[in-house]
Amino acid sequence: MEDTESLKLLEEKIQLTDRSAQELFYANRDNVLHNIEKETGLYIAGRDSQLTLRGDKRSIREGKRIIENIISLSQDKKPITRKDVQFIINKVKSNIDFNIEDLQEKTISLYPNGKVIAPKSIGQAAYFEAINQNDVVFAIGPAGTGKTYIAMAFALQYLISENISRIILTRPVVEAGESLGYLPGDLEQKVTPYLRPLYDAIYDMISYETFRRYVEKGAIEVAPLAYMRGRTLHDSFIILDEAQNTTKGQMLMFLTRLGYNSKTIVTGDITQIDLPKTKGSGLIVASKLLKRINRISFTYLGPEDVVRHPLVEEIIKAFEKSEEKQK
Numbered sequence: 001m002e003d004t005e006s007l008k009l010l011e012e013k014i015q016l017t018d019r020s021a022q023e024l025f026y027a028n029r030d031n032v033l034h035n036i037e038k039e040t041g042l043y044i045a046g047r048d049s050q051l052t053l054r055g056d057k058r059s060i061r062e063g064k065r066i067i068e069n070i071i072s073l074s075q076d077k078k079p080i081t082r083k084d085v086q087f088i089i090n091k092v093k094s095n096i097d098f099n100i101e102d103l104q105e106k107t108i109s110l111y112p113n114g115k116v117i118a119p120k121s122i123g124q125a126a127y128f129e130a131i132n133q134n135d136v137v138f139a140i141g142p143a144g145t146g147k148t149y150i151a152m153a154f155a156l157q158y159l160i161s162e163n164i165s166r167i168i169l170t171r172p173v174v175e176a177g178e179s180l181g182y183l184p185g186d187l188e189q190k191v192t193p194y195l196r197p198l199y200d201a202i203y204d205m206i207s208y209e210t211f212r213r214y215v216e217k218g219a220i221e222v223a224p225l226a227y228m229r230g231r232t233l234h235d236s237f238i239i240l241d242e243a244q245n246t247t248k249g250q251m252l253m254f255l256t257r258l259g260y261n262s263k264t265i266v267t268g269d270i271t272q273i274d275l276p277k278t279k280g281s282g283l284i285v286a287s288k289l290l291k292r293i294n295r296i297s298f299t300y301l302g303p304e305d306v307v308r309h310p311l312v313e314e315i316i317k318a319f320e321k322s323e324e325k326q327k
Contacts, residue, residue, distance in 0.1 A: 251282025
């Protein structure tokens with residue numbers, strides 16, 4: 001009897017009271033509505049300020065929740081992309097009670113009354129969630145999307161909260177024909193120019209003096225990727241930056257360093273590979289081989305997630321269009 005009830009065709013109406021919401025759902029030949037229909041099995045008719053949903057009980061619940069979340073997101077006054085809509089659909093299909101506002105409200109707090117970091121886009125909100133729920137997280141996207149900054153914020157939060165005992169920062173050293181051994185200074189001085197983006201993020205969150213104390217105690221360690229070989233990293237938060245410049249062998253070496261009570265974040269931009277053309281990027285290989293493994297997550301950020309100057313998003317889009325034309 002219950003199965004028969006759940007399969008019975010029902011109808012529900014949703015009022016779109018906000019003009020911008022109407023424009024969103026009816027734009028581009030109702031693409032958003034057609035996508036919801038395809039994913040839920042609903043039939044959706046839209047007219048003026050009213051949507052009519054027809055389908056079984058489960059489909060209507062899913063469709064209504066998806067539409068409510070999209071409307072909620074549209075109130076941020078930022079353009080909603082196809083990726084945003086698909087993200088909401090996927091989340092609702094796995095959890096009918098999913099609320100985008102709950103996801104956006106998650107923040108990182110450094111010290112009592114210290115800096116608070118919050119996601120500034122739906123892509124960043126998904127990145128926050130991935131880090132909270134997985135042991136290994138890949139963040140792939142262009143410059144300015146917060147990949148490194150958010151990774152560093154989580155690492156500092158874990159360290160300050162004593163969830164781990166140390167942070168390890170690393171990246172491949174890719175420089176035309178130059179070896180670290182020929183550069184002046186000690187290891188930290190040699191590597192510092194390559195890790196400047198990580199340092200910039202750290203200094204925005206904690207003072208230089210606090211950072212130096214952590215380094216002196218061994219709680220923050222900075223090293224080139226080659227120095228990871230042969231180690232097992234327990235009780236650590238490990239960040240590999242600029243991972244698009246790792247080879248397949250380097251990526252395998254790095255990922256197999258993971259020890260107990262440790263978390264790894266790998267960041268990179270696959271449009272900015274500096275390796276010789278004869279060498280494939282380990283980040284691209286990993287994104288193909290590891291995407292179905294439990295507790296490994298991939299977050300893809302795009303121009304809509306850029307939190308730098310508004311022109312940065314436009315610059316990225318212009319270059320992407322050029323690449324597509326060349327292909």
